[in-house]
Amino acid sequence: MKPINQVKLEFDSRSANEGFARSAAACFAAQLDPTLEELGDIKTAVSEAVTNAIVHAYPECIGRVQLRLRLFEDNTLELSVKDWGVGISDPRQAREPLFTTGGAERSGMGFTIMESFTDSLRLRSTPGKGTTVTMRKRLALRERGR
Amino acid sequence: MPLTCQTELRSMTARLSGEIDHHAARRLMRELDQAIESRCPRTLVLDLEGVSFMDSSGIAVLLRTRRRMLESGGSMEVVNVPPQAGKVLRAANLQKIVPISFL
Numbered sequence A: 001m002k003p004i005n006q007v008k009l010e011f012d013s014r015s016a017n018e019g020f021a022r023s024a025a026a027c028f029a030a031q032l033d034p035t036l037e038e039l040g041d042i043k044t045a046v047s048e049a050v051t052n053a054i055v056h057a058y059p060e061c062i063g064r065v066q067l068r069l070r071l072f073e074d075n076t077l078e079l080s081v082k083d084w085g086v087g088i089s090d091p092r093q094a095r096e097p098l099f100t101t102g103g104a105e106r107s108g109m110g111f112t113i114m115e116s117f118t119d120s121l122r123l124r125s126t127p128g129k130g131t132t133v134t135m136r137k138r139l140a141l142r143e144r145g146r
Numbered sequence B: 001m002p003l004t005c006q007t008e009l010r011s012m013t014a015r016l017s018g019e020i021d022h023h024a025a026r027r028l029m030r031e032l033d034q035a036i037e038s039r040c041p042r043t044l045v046l047d048l049e050g051v052s053f054m055d056s057s058g059i060a061v062l063l064r065t066r067r068r069m070l071e072s073g074g075s076m077e078v079v080n081v082p083p084q085a086g087k088v089l090r091a092a093n094l095q096k097i098v099p100i101s102f103l
Ligand SMILES: Nc1ncnc2c1ncn2[C@@H]1O[C@H](COP(=O)(O)OP(=O)(O)OP(=O)(O)O)[C@@H](O)[C@H]1O
Pocket: A048, A052, A053, A056, A057, A083, A085, A086, A087, A088, A094, A095, A099, A100, A101, A102, A105, A106, A107, A108, A109, A110, A111, A112, A131, B056, B057, B060
């Protein structure tokens, strides 16, 4: 399936950009005429993935984070967050509820939330090379031209 | 991420507002810590009515604040949780750990 629309954004791994990334995703999704709940789901999923790139991928420095948003004909929105950071040695363990390497400032619920707020999640990571999280969410078809 | 607190008979209500993400969480945690330290409440009520967005960073704030209250023999509850924040808390099953009332 080919996307019918796509944007790519790249930004520094600074926490101030978390709000930017989820707003950008919400703006891109607006062309699908989403419900408030769907918009909240999209913002939450993007916020989790981008925060992970900022907190975990680059613990000691500022790196690059890429957000790619794609739209498909069947009203599916794809949210993809990529970093070139430390990577994850055991991706299966990382996805388990409550698993965290972040100490008391984190809850280990990020992947659980991303999974429950979208329809599918794919995690690709190579230690030392980086991580890509790709989520898909099919939005309810609504009547156009209201 | 402004925080306003009101204390009555050692019960403190803290009203949180704005977006609680990783960017805002550190400052919020510091402000909550300071308010608890200076007012020594026995019960803490966190009112989330003004929270327009929350992610897992907010869960960590709630859990750390609750642990702090329990350590000093107190308790904590969360009230007026809007739909988006409520969905996040439910996905993490937080209502099993902390008393929460959803809007
Ligand atoms: N982009 C990433 N780069 C490197 N490690 C990551 C990345 N994303 C996640 N991880 C690893 O996976 C673990 C689980 O991530 P998850 O988002 O579920 O929880 P968390 O970020 O630790 O806590 P929370 O999201 O609840 O604040 C992290 O603690 C970290 O070790």
